[in-house]
Amino acid sequence: MILCLDAGNTRLKWGVRDGPTWRVQGACTHADCVGLVAALPAGSERIIACNVAGSEVATRIEALAATLGLPLEWFRSSAACCGVTNSYDNPAQLGADRWAALVGARGLHAGNALVVMAGTATTIDVLAADGTFRGGLILPGLELMQKALAHNTAGLPEARGVYRDTPTNTDDAIVSGALHATLGAVERMCRPASADFCVIISGGAADLLAPHLELPLRRIDNLVLEGLARVAARC
Secondary structure: OEEEEEEOOOOEEEEEEEOOEEEEEEEEOHHHHHHHHHHOOOOOOEEEEEEOOOHHHHHHHHHHHHHHOOOEEEOOOOOEEOOEEEOOOOHHHOOHHHHHHHHHHHHHOOOOEEEEEEOOEEEEEEEOOOOEEEEEEEEEOHHHHHHHHHHHOOOOOOOOOOOOOOOOOHHHHHHHHHHHHHHHHHHHHOOOOOOOOEEEEEOOOHHHHHHHOOOOEEEOOOHHHHHHHHHHOOO
16 A cells, blocks of 8 residues: 655645555645554555645655654656646746646546636646646636735725626625636637546545536545545556
């Protein structure tokens, strides 16, 4: 079994992979990282980890590996991995979480795909049928967009509204604006779409976006972990 760790901007997502299936998955705060020991089933042989949360979180993960007595492999962006080719100008500059999500998406779908990770930030990445990552977008996440309006304008609240096609109050207008902006970016990035095209969407805000996307769609929990598991199994 392999312990896969995805240290994102907000939380640490984790899963124990046993062959082709997940034995268990969960999430915790970065501060609770070492506390994972009590939640993990016995039998993990090693750890593969992706970290975009900085050096302090990396140190916590290294402490967890030491406590468990398991070897730790850091997953980082590269020019190619598991059938995916990285077209970034500087492949090493691509976020490791985006790279892992692309690898995970490639293992789930062999055709043209748009890989959407909807978390603290939203990333929208083009993955061609031949496995080439052609590039993508980074946007503020839905919550971050709403907070930016509340913190940087006079008189606008931290909205607690709902999505409306044509909002008629401020809270709904802010929430709907963030959703419309993100949905529009997704739709622009997927045109023209081929017959084998699919949007693969993951992340904490995926459930808010998915119902409004009139596109071939797969909602995948913990896509970064899927990519890490694929790498750990050496594809």
